[in-house]
Amino acid sequence: MGTAVIARCSFCAKPNTEVETLIGGPGVFICDGCVQLCVTAIDGKPADAPLIAPWEHDLPLEQVLSNLGPVSAASTQVQQNLAAWVAKARALGGTWSQIGEALGMTRQSAWERFA
Numbered sequence: 001m002g003t004a005v006i007a008r009c010s011f012c013a014k015p016n017t018e019v020e021t022l023i024g025g026p027g028v029f030i031c032d033g034c035v036q037l038c039v040t041a042i043d044g045k046p047a048d049a050p051l052i053a054p055w056e057h058d059l060p061l062e063q064v065l066s067n068l069g070p071v072s073a074a075s076t077q078v079q080q081n082l083a084a085w086v087a088k089a090r091a092l093g094g095t096w097s098q099i100g101e102a103l104g105m106t107r108q109s110a111w112e113r114f115a
Ligand SMILES: [Zn+2]
Pocket: 009, 010, 011, 012, 013, 014, 030, 031, 032, 033, 034, 035
C-alpha cells in the first residue's frame, strides 16, 4: 500500500491506499477485491446469460439514484486522468496538433479543452 492517493478503483471507489493492488487501464482502475468479485461472477455465470446494460435492469428508483454519484465520480477520475496524460504528452514535447489527432479532434479543440 502506498501513502499517497493516486487513484481510486473505478468499481468500488477505494483509493490505492486502502487496497492491496490497484490495476490501471485506459483512465480506469480496478482493485484486487473487485477483481476477485469479477472472478466469482464469471465462475458462477450461466453460459446463456444475456448481456444487458446495467441501467436496463428492472431497478427501483433509490438504487438508480444511488448509482449516479459513483458513476459521476468515475467519470471525473477518467477526465482527470485524461488531462494528466495530455499534460504528460505536452511535457514530452507533443504538439496540440498531435494531441488533437490522437483524440480525434482538431488542434484548436484540444487546446481549448486542455490548455
Ligand atoms: Zn474495487
